[in-house]
Amino acid sequence: MRGLRGRRDLLLGALGVLLAFGVCEAVSRAGIVRRSYLPPASEVLGRALELAGDGTFLAGVGATLHAWALGLGLACAIAVPLGLLLGSVPVVDAAVRAIVEFLRPLPSVALIPLVSLLLGSGTETEVALVTYASVWPILFNTVYGLGETDPLAKDTLRAFGFGRLSVLLRVELPGTAPFIAAGIRISAAVALILAVATEILAGFGEGLGIFIAQAGLATDGTRDVLAGVVWAGTLGLLVNGALVWGERRLFPWTPAHRGSGVRR
Template sequence: MKRGEALLGCAGAAGAFAVCETLSRTGLVPSADLPPASEVLARAVELGGQAAFLDGVAATLQAWAGGLGLACALAVPLGLLLGSVPAANTAARVLIEFLRPVPSVALIPLVSLLLGSGTATTVTLVTYAAVWPILFNTVYGMGETDPVAKDTLRAFGFGRFAVVLRVALPSAAPFIAAGIRISAATALILAVATEILAGFGEGLGIFVAQAGTATDGTRDVLAGVVWAGLLGLVINSLLVGAERRLFPWTPDHRARRA
């Protein structure tokens, strides 16, 4: 990220902070509904020193990482298959388009009955939500492979599997990485949301849910939201940095470096 973009981002965050602080301090919005931003931020910092809270954050990140890892393990090979075998793509299209619109949160009761409470339920729902961006980006990346490069390998006697590994997969890698980055955000959202809606286990979502039932828990709820936002920001920044290092030749990354 360029320095100018970073400064603009900080300015936007500072502006939002000032607006929330002003609305609460002036009484335009009751402090019970919107505590001052400074108090929320102070509470978020305080939570960072509590072992029990950090254990919950670690549990959420564990479920996030497990679900995202499983999604990658399922979606990338399946995307390679669908992208390289048109008959398989056609055969699976109806099933995929049927399952894709089903929201993961709607599956919480069913998955809870099958797997019970705990990390297994969260990981399953996170995997279901995260698999789609990776799958479709992989298939799209396979379609963007240079046909001349594939025909050249075939002319030298390489089979379909070798062509996929030597040409199609490296060509699709930037698209797969972008899909993983999108899914990482989706996975974090689902990890926290599943914990909130399921109401069991441990994690950042459980902290937010319990704070929401307290008499004066708005500050804690917002502090938990701040933590969720920071986690998402850090994860996205790390993945964007990894993409730039691994695929510096892509147009988007060349434009950002210019």
């Protein structure tokens, strides 16, 4: 049953985390790695919990999440309509394919100097870079999802006199929605990575990345750096879990989610 399998997966995940925690703790306590390079996992976790009561730190985390949400939202607003257009109109797809393939491999972090020059050292730069990096998974998942739409359903609607827009709204968009959701889930992780990385590399504003960057400059800041990393990983885990839960509730008929259903 779904509940039994979910509890089993949760238990295995918890065991994996405990194993990694124990290995890091043992390696540091045994002196295999100097504590200045790898503090005990218990100290790192304690520091991460301590930061939960630090208002300044939480304000920085809020700033990072704000940039993440804005960038991801803008990416969805750009990528979904553009993907539907490219997937529905072959002429447009052929016309812009070379531009898309040229821009897609460009690493977002390499654009930090240019975007900072154009937009200044503020939230606008971070949001722009997050948006740029997050567009691609959503865009290509949307195009791929359109290609996987049932052709019989589309032909049936056309046979009954439905126009191109009606076919898109009644068949293609609902059929593509699970692919779009998967793209958003991938982009959510990419967006969080870019939000933190941009703050670290650019060194401006406030945020979780700024905390990590400043801790890295301190004489004995390894513990704070790792505590910040724990926070970043926890945020990513929570975001991914929330999006997976949403996908299962919205699209229970998809093959990936049917596999976690009741077995008879």
